[in-house]
Amino acid sequence: HPLSSLPFPPGPRTSWLQRSVTGLYPWRTYAKWKEIYGDVIYIRLLGNPVLVLNSAQAIDDLLNKRGHIYSSRPIRTMIVDLIGWNWSFSTMAYGERWKRHRNLFHRHFRQTVPTHYQTLQLKEAHTFLRTLLHSPDSFRYLTRRTALAVVLNLIYGQQVAECGDEHVDVADAALAGLTSAGIFGTYLVDYIPILRHIPAWLPFATFKRNALKWRELNRKMVENPYNVTKEMLRNGKATLCFVAQELENLSLGLEAEEEETIKHVAATAYAGGSDTVVSIVLSFFLAMTCHPEAQKMAQQEIDRVIGNDRLPTLADRPHLPLIQSLCYELLRWNPVTPLGLAHYLTEDDEYNGYQIPKGTTVIPNVWAVFHDPETYPDPMSFKIDRFLDTEGNALAGINEIPDAIFGFGRRTCPGRFIGLDFVWIVVASLLATYNITKAIDEKGQVIEPEVVYTSILISHPKPFKCRIFPRSEGAKVLIEQTKDMVI
Ligand code: HEM
Numbered sequence: 001h002p003l004s005s006l007p008f009p010p011g012p013r014t015s016w017l018q019r020s021v022t023g024l025y026p027w028r029t030y031a032k033w034k035e036i037y038g039d040v041i042y043i044r045l046l047g048n049p050v051l052v053l054n055s056a057q058a059i060d061d062l063l064n065k066r067g068h069i070y071s072s073r074p075i076r077t078m079i080v081d082l083i084g085w086n087w088s089f090s091t092m093a094y095g096e097r098w099k100r101h102r103n104l105f106h107r108h109f110r111q112t113v114p115t116h117y118q119t120l121q122l123k124e125a126h127t128f129l130r131t132l133l134h135s136p137d138s139f140r141y142l143t144r145r146t147a148l149a150v151v152l153n154l155i156y157g158q159q160v161a162e163c164g165d166e167h168v169d170v171a172d173a174a175l176a177g178l179t180s181a182g183i184f185g186t187y188l189v190d191y192i193p194i195l196r197h198i199p200a201w202l203p204f205a206t207f208k209r210n211a212l213k214w215r216e217l218n219r220k221m222v223e224n225p226y227n228v229t230k231e232m233l234r235n236g237k238a239t240l241c242f243v244a245q246e247l248e249n250l251s252l253g254l255e256a257e258e259e260e261t262i263k264h265v266a267a268t269a270y271a272g273g274s275d276t277v278v279s280i281v282l283s284f285f286l287a288m289t290c291h292p293e294a295q296k297m298a299q300q301e302i303d304r305v306i307g308n309d310r311l312p313t314l315a316d317r318p319h320l321p322l323i324q325s326l327c328y329e330l331l332r333w334n335p336v337t338p339l340g341l342a343h344y345l346t347e348d349d350e351y352n353g354y355q356i357p358k359g360t361t362v363i364p365n366v367w368a369v370f371h372d373p374e375t376y377p378d379p380m381s382f383k384i385d386r387f388l389d390t391e392g393n394a395l396a397g398i399n400e401i402p403d404a405i406f407g408f409g410r411r412t413c414p415g416r417f418i419g420l421d422f423v424w425i426v427v428a429s430l431l432a433t434y435n436i437t438k439a440i441d442e443k444g445q446v447i448e449p450e451v452v453y454t455s456i457l458i459s460h461p462k463p464f465k466c467r468i469f470p471r472s473e474g475a476k477v478l479i480e481q482t483k484d485m486v487i
Helices: 018-022 026-037 056-064 077-082 096-109 115-134 136-156 166-181 193-197 206-234 242-251 259-272 275-290 292-306 314-319 321-333 366-370 390-396 416-433 473-484
Strands: 040-045 048-053 349-351 354-356 361-364 434-437 467-470
Touching: 026 040, 026 366, 040 354, 048 056, 056 349, 056 361, 077 193, 077 206, 096 242, 096 259, 115 136, 115 314, 115 416, 115 473, 136 166, 136 206, 136 242, 136 259, 136 275, 136 416, 136 467, 166 206, 166 259, 206 242, 206 259, 242 259, 275 292, 275 321, 275 416, 275 434, 292 314, 292 321, 292 416, 292 434, 314 321, 314 416, 321 416, 416 434, 416 473, 467 473
Parallel strands: 048 361
Antiparallel strands: 040 048, 349 354, 434 467
């Protein structure tokens, strides 16, 4: 039978304003639609076909098993053309250019060469502990600073000041633009690219004015740190890092990519490596504030295995299964990328008797997968030991490790090892030294934190208050001693 005689997958008829259809938290709306339409939902938005995948099975069948045709990215007028993220290989169409960039990243950051970045992560985790001692209420800013400090050092060989750093501010502002505009279809111009030509001064052209502002920040984020490292190289002051190594290979005529590719891969890693882990660490603070009993269990494991006279390192990880389970639960509970990153179909396809046309944007609903009560019992609750009994879980067919948070098929996050190691060492270091509790207001009342997240591409916990203080005098000494520690 010809493909075109098959029906499209079921789905609601949509009006031309998508947001009026899904509302805030589109992942929840799509999950509700699952009850009506099933795992695979097809919507047409202003002529743009969009497929939402609501189950692990459908995601695996299409994005993993048919990766050769489901691995491109939709054309993103707002993000790519207007704000200027065309340098980022996460937005590039599937093909040679994307492959060249991704291979270069992979050469440096695959799992088998971890030691350099793990050392940096440990150092920055310790700096985090020290700065928290003096400004516990700035934990949000300090979390961002810590994540950026690791990537800035790893990629550009540069240090971030302990507080108030220009790099942190520029990258933060640029990333705010990306994440606000990040979900495909947030702006009408994604559906009607021709709108990009309308002048910025028109009253309704807010998107254009935002884009111009974010474009400048975006340019700074790509150019500034790169130029600083080039200057350091010229003066013989560069330290071991991705950019210095690649530029040196280039000048020695060794295997290396052209300069533009090096600059772009550097910035992609810088951008991809910070906001995601920041959200996860903030989820940790929130979960610990809400669940003192879970915090106690985790601290007991650390005390039992490591004792009280030293801080954890990544070498302790295999001996701390509860901390590992806690980290997985952070990825699952309120996933940082609830709708993953959209893929794009490059050939006509057929699935379960339905036709899916070439040019369809494919959205994996990771939130729905992680909140399916069949596979994650009591899915809305934060359960620290959910992933502890790996054998029992496998036998019961439940609580699969939430690897889906890192995406699918040929586009799977290439920075996942760096990201997971970072989250682990920060979480373990904090648990070893600090208590996190509910804050108290001026009237002496306990402030109950609300578990609410932002409804954007990289979803963060909304601001909340908590109290962070050293677990003991001994813990305080350990924190202070990290200043003179040689790692
Ligand atoms: C633990 C935190 C992280 C999470 C949850 C995460 C999640 C993701 C997701 C969902 C994707 C899209 C996958 C897809 O299209 O199916 C992605 C892609 C990507 N991530 Fe991550 N990521 C994390 C950390 C990192 C880090 C630390 C880096 C870099 C140092 C990084 C760099 C990238 C890049 C470059 C891509 C684009 C890949 C491509 O399009 O080929 N990520 N990540």
